[in-house]
Amino acid sequence: MIRSELVQKICSDFPDLTQREVENVVSSLFDSITQQLADGGRVELRGFGAFSTRQRDARIGRNPRTGEPVEVAAKRVPYFKPGKEMRERLNLNAQKADND
Numbered sequence: 001m002i003r004s005e006l007v008q009k010i011c012s013d014f015p016d017l018t019q020r021e022v023e024n025v026v027s028s029l030f031d032s033i034t035q036q037l038a039d040g041g042r043v044e045l046r047g048f049g050a051f052s053t054r055q056r057d058a059r060i061g062r063n064p065r066t067g068e069p070v071e072v073a074a075k076r077v078p079y080f081k082p083g084k085e086m087r088e089r090l091n092l093n094a095q096k097a098d099n100d
Helices: 003-013 019-038 084-099
Strands: 043-045 049-056 059-062 069-072 075-082
Touching: 003 019, 019 043, 019 049, 075 084
Parallel strands: none
Antiparallel strands: 043 049, 049 075, 059 069
């Protein structure tokens, strides 16, 4: 599902909201999560999961074209840990698919 599909789904679930209003809410949600992570924080949505960042150390990588060693700088990367309810629903759906 991409952002526009998410907006359409929410619009169909809440017909009293305009598409523009839903787009603004979705953008605000994503911007808030991104800003919190950029500030070094964590975002926890109970039942869904938690967004945080993880530190990646500097390392020596390889240029895929030339094979030449390249230094890759240390960086923070986003990380998502699914919540218990999400894991249970995913596993329930996987079990149903296995039984079919």
